[in-house]
Amino acid sequence: MSRTISSTVHPIQRCMASANPAAWWDGLVSRVDGAEVSIVLLNGETVLVRVVGPTVDIAAGEPVGYHPVAELLSASAILTTARVA
Numbered sequence: 001m002s003r004t005i006s007s008t009v010h011p012i013q014r015c016m017a018s019a020n021p022a023a024w025w026d027g028l029v030s031r032v033d034g035a036e037v038s039i040v041l042l043n044g045e046t047v048l049v050r051v052v053g054p055t056v057d058i059a060a061g062e063p064v065g066y067h068p069v070a071e072l073l074s075a076s077a078i079l080t081t082a083r084v085a
Helices: 011-019
Strands: 023-034 038-040 046-051 064-068 072-075 078-084
Touching: 023 046, 038 064
Parallel strands: none
Antiparallel strands: 023 038, 023 064, 038 046, 046 078, 064 072, 072 078
């Protein structure tokens, strides 16, 4: 999957994500409330993140990837900063 890097993604975040490719968590968006996105991970856990970068058109039911170490959210081929809320 090709990921477009957002201008808000710091080079260190890109390096961390590249160095730890197995750390990506896959899930589905269950709820979007402004900048907060609730993600149901494939293992059944739920994580709530706050999108810090530009708001991406994220909708409930959309598949996403979250990298908790690099604090990155990949949605709709866009990579943006997201932190646990």
